[in-house]
Amino acid sequence: MNNNIIIKVKLIILILVLNTNLIISAQEITNPEDTEVWGPTPLLINTPSQSLPSDAIILFNEKSLDNWKKLDGSKALWSVAKDTFTIKPGTGDIITNQEFADVQLHIEWRTPIVENVMGQNRGNSGIFFQQRYELQILDSFKNKTYVNGQAGSIYKQFSPLVNASKKSGIWQTYDIIFIAPTFNIDKSVKTNASMTVFHNGVLIQYNSTLKGSTTYIGLPEYEFHGKDSILLQDHGSKVSFRNIWAREL
Ligand code: MG
DSSP: OOHHHHHHHHHHHHHHHHHHHHHHHHHHHHOGGGGOOOOSOOOOOOOOTTSOOTTOEESOOSSOOTTEEETTSSBOOSEEETTEEEOOTTSOOEEEEEEESSEEEEEEEEOOOOSSOOGGGSSOEEEEETTTEEEEEOOOSSOOOOGGGSTTOBTTTBOOSSOOOOOTTSOEEEEEEEEOOEEOTTSOEEEOOEEEEEETTEEEEEEEEOOSSOOSSSOOOOOOOOSEEEEEOOOSSOOEEEEEEEEEO
């Protein structure tokens, strides 16, 4: 064979080898079992309609505030009646006995029917994850205030995507996924906190990444902390709560 023929034969062999490899690669991903993951197996839980997932931590047992306390550790003094409890203004914020990091929280709340009270004083409370990061509770049904302080805002950081508020006197729901911040060994922030929130079933916060603790005055900043309680705010309004449960994530 002359040199040209030898080169052509070598090229043909090379193309065949490359094609064979491509065929093998293609075969590797045509087997459906190659992309099946069989473990670890997600825990099987029960989710009865209109009720609790079977792995939920119940934070209000419909009888007492035994799962809650005041900031100084003494007994929570808010009023309990039937399956609800209501802020007793002036008695202070309450916090869960249990401390949480990443958590899914379901909470139902109702702002009181009041007259001639507007803005931030109309049905104000709030859920502070880890006692620092507030998801605002407010009567925001035709009640003008700054939008990063209305119901469903992450206070002074993120306005809600829409206003899904119902009128005062009607029960409303929040379903929240809170991801706690993490910190480096030197106590500087490693990953920020974030929240995803559904208000009455409607998405109002999607993976909103917090700039730090929510503050009334000044700009948010992170401070080093570990797991911490969920806090409900006494802002002087008789806001009621019921059916509160959490799932650690
Ligand atoms: Mg508030």
